[in-house]
Amino acid sequence: MKRRVVITGIGAVTPLGIGAQLLHDKAVAGMSGIKDGKGLCCEFDGAQVLGRRENFRMDRFAQLAVVAAREALEQAGWGDTPPVDADRVPCIIGSAIGGLMTLEEEIEKMRVDGASAVSPLTVPKLMANAAAAHISMRFGLRGETAAIVSACSGGAQAIVAAIRAIRSGEADAAVAGGAEAATTPFTTAIFTTAGALSPTGSSVPFSSERDGFILGEGAGVLVLEAAEVAQARGATILGEIVGFGVRSDAHHITAPEPNGTSAAAAVQAALDDGGLTAADVDYINAHGTGTKLNDATEIMALRAALGQNLNSIPLSSSKSYLGHLLGAAGAVEAIATLLALRNRQLPPVHGLRQADPELGELALLKSAQPLNDEKPLLVGLSNSMGFGGHNVTLALRG
């Protein structure tokens, strides 16, 4: 019998604003955080929300993570220290790149002013584990602290790592998520030359005209607890992560495996792990980047795993209104999925008018849709795929 892992807190900083519920409310209201072809957290000022001292010592990606964590921990009713043995609380935060803005600034300093001008804070700011380390320091989490670095599936794999720690009995609770702030002219140039970024800046996932993804920044953090631990302390349970599947393409460093075999295996593994069948799935929050190849492969994979059921399962992509949050995407989208289930209101594929007919029959959401169902709890899948061939599916109930 697996130990059940429940969600007791969520926090998000996204291009739609600061706050998880805000992310949901604005998404279902048909709003988008994408401006001028980028998904930036325009409302976020690190110095203002964290204080000037913290702002000075942290890269933006870590600041976003700490603020998301603060919201999640507050909701979970945790104080400055966890309500369980702190040694049994890991903190795992995914990031594709880490503190890229810091890296770029300091390399420029070295170029202009020489080696002796490079800040000694460079490494503590840019290292990919800085977000997890700062959360651990601030909230007294003394279990394992680490970053999962697996490109755009890092946030999802961080959640998986936390679930494993709780299920194995090594941890009683965990703080997990993802953070990214790597939307710079440099990454824009890289993804443009790679042909992955939308040249129009108006790409819509799953549409006929999709021409690439849109870069975004943000963070999402979840508080996970063993069900019996959360129940014993009388915590409000927001939902449950009932299953996960993680598989690798073993194919190409950037291109998805053409048949989506491994991505399909991840979906199937998540269903099996959660004791679910395709018929149980009420909503799919797809990876849905908006590149030709990703969306086609992802649908192929979903079809292979879910069969005819896929035709009628409501499907959308948070990237249509946030952009691609890279290592934060998996965590933010798991939160978006949970909120969709809890609120019984599904966010749309923002801007979708004409779905790509080559994707076959799908229940793509062109506008927000209520989810009316007699079932007391609903099931959602959240997909993540990363450069390197990483495929992750989380199955949530809420």
Next chain:
Amino acid sequence: MKDLATKHSRDSIDTFVRTLIQDMGVEASEISESANLEDLGLDSLDVVELSQGVKKQLLIPVAPGDFANVVTIADAVTLIAEKAGIA
């Protein structure tokens, strides 16, 4: 050295150090001559930043190692003034 000594004064260095420490996020109200750097939450990495700022912006030849015995703001100002050739 002579140029530096005429260009700077103990007061101007003091003002610069306070501004730099404020830029590191320390509240102005906490900063006084006798304030202990450690008590202000500044660690060895911040002291390197301080040294770099003095060297780059005031052009006074200090190195992080020079700050080894610096405890208070006044100590830092004295050290920097000495390096600028101000008696």
